[in-house]
Amino acid sequence: MTKLKLSGVSKAYGATMALRRGDLEIEAGEVHVLIGANGSGKSTLCKIVAGSVRPDHGEVLIDDTPVTVSGPRAAQALGIGIFYQELSLAEHRSVAENILMPDLPREGGVFIDRQALVEKAARVIALFSKVAGAELTAETPIGRLRADQRQLVEIMKALASEAPVLIFDEPTSALDRAQVDRFFEILRDLKSEGRSIVFISHRMDEIFAIGDRVTVIRDGETVGTAKIADTSPEKVIRMMVGEQEGLAAPQSAPPATAAAAGSVALVVAGFSGQGFSDVSFDVARGEILGFGGLHGQGQSAVLRALFGAPPALSGSVALGGAALRTTSPRGAIASGLAYVSGDRGRDGVISGRPILENVTPIHALRNRLWLARPGQLAQKALPALKALNTKFAGLSHSIGSLSGGNQQKVVIARWLIDRPDVLLLDDPTKGIDLSAKADLFALIRKLAEDGLAIILYSSEDAELLNNADRILVFNGGSVSRELGGADRTRYNLYHAAYEAA
Amino acid sequence: MANASPVTMGNQSRFGALLGRFPFLPALIILIVLLVLNGLFEPNSLSFRSLTGLVRTYMALMLLAVAQTYVVYAADIDLSVGAIASLVNVTIIVLMQHLGGGGLSVMAALGVGVLVGLACGLVNGLVVAALRLQAIVATFATSIFFTGLALTILPVAGMPAPAAFWRTYGGSFLGIPFVFYCAAGLAILLYLLARSRLATQLLAVGDGQQAAFQSGLPVTAIRIGGYALCGVFAALAAFCITGDTASGDPLVGAKMTLFSVAAVVLGGSALSGGFGTVVGSVIAALIIGLINALVFFAGTPSHWQNFVQGLAILAALMVGILVSRRGRR
Numbered sequence: 029m030t031k032l033k034l035s036g037v038s039k040a041y042g043a044t045m046a047l048r049r050g051d052l053e054i055e056a057g058e059v060h061v062l063i064g065a066n067g068s069g070k071s072t073l074c075k076i077v078a079g080s081v082r083p084d085h086g087e088v089l090i091d092d093t094p095v096t097v098s099g100p101r102a103a104q105a106l107g108i109g110i111f112y113q114e115l116s117l118a119e120h121r122s123v124a125e126n127i128l129m130p131d132l133p134r135e136g137g138v139f140i141d142r143q144a145l146v147e148k149a150a151r152v153i154a155l156f157s158k159v160a161g162a163e164l165t166a167e168t169p170i171g172r173l174r175a176d177q178r179q180l181v182e183i184m185k186a187l188a189s190e191a192p193v194l195i196f197d198e199p200t201s202a203l204d205r206a207q208v209d210r211f212f213e214i215l216r217d218l219k220s221e222g223r224s225i226v227f228i229s230h231r232m233d234e235i236f237a238i239g240d241r242v243t244v245i246r247d248g249e250t251v252g253t254a255k256i257a258d259t260s261p262e263k264v265i266r267m268m269v270g271e272q273e274g275l276a277a278p279q280s281a282p283p284a285t286a287a288a289a290g291s292v293a294l295v296v297a298g299f300s301g302q303g304f305s306d307v308s309f310d311v312a313r314g315e316i317l318g319f320g321g322l323h324g325q326g327q328s329a330v331l332r333a334l335f336g337a338p339p340a341l342s343g344s345v346a347l348g349g350a351a352l353r354t355t356s357p358r359g360a361i362a363s364g365l366a367y368v369s370g371d372r373g374r375d376g377v378i379s380g381r382p383i384l385e386n387v388t389p390i391h392a393l394r395n396r397l398w399l400a401r402p403g404q405l406a407q408k409a410l411p412a413l414k415a416l417n418t419k420f421a422g423l424s425h426s427i428g429s430l431s432g433g434n435q436q437k438v439v440i441a442r443w444l445i446d447r448p449d450v451l452l453l454d455d456p457t458k459g460i461d462l463s464a465k466a467d468l469f470a471l472i473r474k475l476a477e478d479g480l481a482i483i484l485y486s487s488e489d490a491e492l493l494n495n496a497d498r499i500l501v502f503n504g505g506s507v508s509r510e511l512g513g514a515d516r517t518r519y520n521l522y523h524a525a526y527e528a529a
Numbered sequence: 530m531a532n533a534s535p536v537t538m539g540n541q542s543r544f545g546a547l548l549g550r551f552p553f554l555p556a557l558i559i560l561i562v563l564l565v566l567n568g569l570f571e572p573n574s575l576s577f578r579s580l581t582g583l584v585r586t587y588m589a590l591m592l593l594a595v596a597q598t599y600v601v602y603a604a605d606i607d608l609s610v611g612a613i614a615s616l617v618n619v620t621i622i623v624l625m626q627h628l629g630g631g632g633l634s635v636m637a638a639l640g641v642g643v644l645v646g647l648a649c650g651l652v653n654g655l656v657v658a659a660l661r662l663q664a665i666v667a668t669f670a671t672s673i674f675f676t677g678l679a680l681t682i683l684p685v686a687g688m689p690a691p692a693a694f695w696r697t698y699g700g701s702f703l704g705i706p707f708v709f710y711c712a713a714g715l716a717i718l719l720y721l722l723a724r725s726r727l728a729t730q731l732l733a734v735g736d737g738q739q740a741a742f743q744s745g746l747p748v749t750a751i752r753i754g755g756y757a758l759c760g761v762f763a764a765l766a767a768f769c770i771t772g773d774t775a776s777g778d779p780l781v782g783a784k785m786t787l788f789s790v791a792a793v794v795l796g797g798s799a800l801s802g803g804f805g806t807v808v809g810s811v812i813a814a815l816i817i818g819l820i821n822a823l824v825f826f827a828g829t830p831s832h833w834q835n836f837v838q839g840l841a842i843l844a845a846l847m848v849g850i851l852v853s854r855r856g857r858r
Contacts, residue, residue: 142724
């Protein structure tokens with residue numbers, strides 16, 4: 029019997045289609061796995077079911093009746109509980125309050141029934157008592173818990189809803205083996221009670237351990253559903269890869285193979301810090317080194333650590349043969365490193381200020397300019413902006429008047445006035461349009477030809493496959509595989525990324 | 530550094546845990562220090578009479594600080610609390626005057642006063658939470674609007690309150706000053722509110738609006754609830770102002786607004802929301818009162834009083850923050 033059905037659901041954020049055509053059918057008493065590459069639309073699909081995102085088109089049916097999920101409250105009323113990947117916990121509230129936040133037990137209408145609160149919460153906490161750690165009690169504030177314990181609390185919150193349909197969006201990313209095992213036992217119990225469970229995970233072993241059926245989603249479209257018993261990890265990866273097997277798209281120039289000719293620019297050895305450990309690699313002048321793998325496996329953290337924001341805890345870095353110790357971005361800039369983040373709002377754009385001021389801060393820093401002469405600066409800014417085909421009305425216009433792609437070009441142009449030696453690109457094309465992407469990669473390849481060493485992390489696999497000379501695949505904070513030459517295929521990339529950690 | 534003695538570590542984390550449970554601890558310490566200082570400069574200031582006077586004068590600020598705290602819980606702010614208090618002050622004065630000033634008319638006026646405060650709070654809530662305007666600017670605008678209303682009701686300060694009203698507020702029952710009954714009533718009210726669903730939900734919204742929304746909380750309604758509560762407490766503050774000054778003044782509350790914000794911060798609440806206590810705000814309101822008294826008792830020349838008062842509040846804020854930081858580490 030079909031418990032929950034989604035047909036033809038879509039959602040666009042501005043010009044970006046987060047979900048093109050989502051179809052999903054969940055039966056009562058099954059664990060249904062949803063799998064897809066980075067940004068393929070899984071989380072959007074889940075949020076539509078949970079009511080925190082409204083679909084543009086399509087239908088949601090529960091027990092074969094079309095429903096409108098107008099918000100998270102409506103979803104709760106319809107019997108849908110969800111585990112949010114980014115967690116939905118209140119830092120300063122206690123575990124018990126968080127677990128029951130959606131429906132705090134009342135006393136006399138306006139008061140919280142403290143006794144019922146603690147009792148109900150304790151019942152859910154007890155499910156994980158052996159694996160959660162002693163600090164996790166009903167009274168502990170969330171702020172005092174470790175990452176894995178917070179994830180457990182979010183799981184408990186979903187379980188406490190006692191909803192017939194439960195959605196878990198990457199619930200195990202921070203959990204250890206014992207915690208995952210216990211969680212799976214609970215899921216099996218729920219399944220036997222006839223509840224429907226949607227489960228998202230990137231760990232192939234988990235998917236095959238707990239799933240009954242798997243639905244693969246690719247580029248915002250549901251590709252197909254299969255019984256776990258009838259499929260294999262290889263088949264699932266094939267479905268995720270689809271027809272796009274042929275690697276470098278023909279329209280892009282083949283990646284420069286000048287790598288061998290260039291001298292080594294940056295050598296990193298035994299690099300460890302927050303979110304990554306024992307990472308070693310080198311980049312040559314004229315080479316584009318790709319960082320690949322799933323989101324948040326340490327790629328950004330390594331790049332930020334190289335730039336000193338914050339510095340790594342241990343390991344050595346050598347730039348052009350000389351040891352380099354960056355303790356702050358200021359020092360990194362002085363030694364010739366450049367860093368461009370995909371998170372423009374936080375790390376790039378100086379919002380509300382003119383374009384000129386946004387192009388020149390690095391130049392001003394490196395040359396210790398104390399007085400700004402707009403005329404002179406403009407002379408330096410214009411060629412840098414032109415190199416990227418940046419479209420803007422005038423240097424004095426606010427950066428906010430530009431599109432996302434052009435804003436990012438301005439941020440990159442910043443580094444082009446005085447050439448750095450190493451360019452660190454941290455998912456630089458996040459949320460920018462296709463033509464800007466093309467301009468950007470044309471420039472990146474040209475910079476490489478000019479002898480810059482470039483490290484590119486991208487969450488879009490096509491960008492890596494088309495542009496990187498070598499790809500390091502990250503998994504759980506360390507490099508699990510290096511792909512070079514003909515090995516750079518989408519299949520190999522996925523295979524390395526989805527390997528059991 | 531590496532061999533930091535485990536004893537200090539233990540002490541610090543124990544202090545941290547204590548601070549986690551009672552975030553108003555630094556404020557309480559400052560309060561005690563100030564009481565001692567006051568006693569040193571003017572032994573008389575610790576007498577029952579003077580303490581009663583202190584509470585009577587600063588009851589209004591305590592209530593305004595409490596009002597502000599509930600809004601700050603949800604990471605909002607209300608710059609109109611003073612204006613609401615003024616509006617309620619003139620409303621009840623004019624009403625009592627019109628109704629004759631007897632016991633019944635006083636009660637009726639107070640009832641209307643609470644409703645006026647509630648209405649003002651609802652207006653703020655609708656403007657900030659439902660229309661999604663910036664809280665700082667929107668409540669600043671409504672404060673001007675409320676002040677305008679107050680000026681229409683009573684254009685000039687000075688209409689006296691009926692004797693029945695201020696004699697009660699300044700008087701005693703069974704040998705205990707009336708303000709202490711007020712304080713006890715406030716304590717019970719705060720205890721009940723701390724147990725309410727609304728208080729917890731406000732704090733959850735302050736911790737993260739998106740998370741609260743995804744948890745299924747009616748975020749807009751909760752924020753409006755916070756502002757409504759704030760309006761009611763501002764009205765109660767107005768009653769105390771009226772009892773203390775025994776007259777109507779359409780601008781009486783204006784200067785108290787930012788003091789209420791200062792008290793919230795001094796009391797250990799986070800302006801970024803999600804964390805704080807009303808008890809801390811009450812204590813902090815008393816701290817501000819004691820600082821004013823101390824400046825007076827220390828014999829500061831009148832033209833220096835503002836200067837010293839400002840410095841003292843800054844110092845108190847600094848001490849509070851330093852103590853909390855040590856505890857949190």
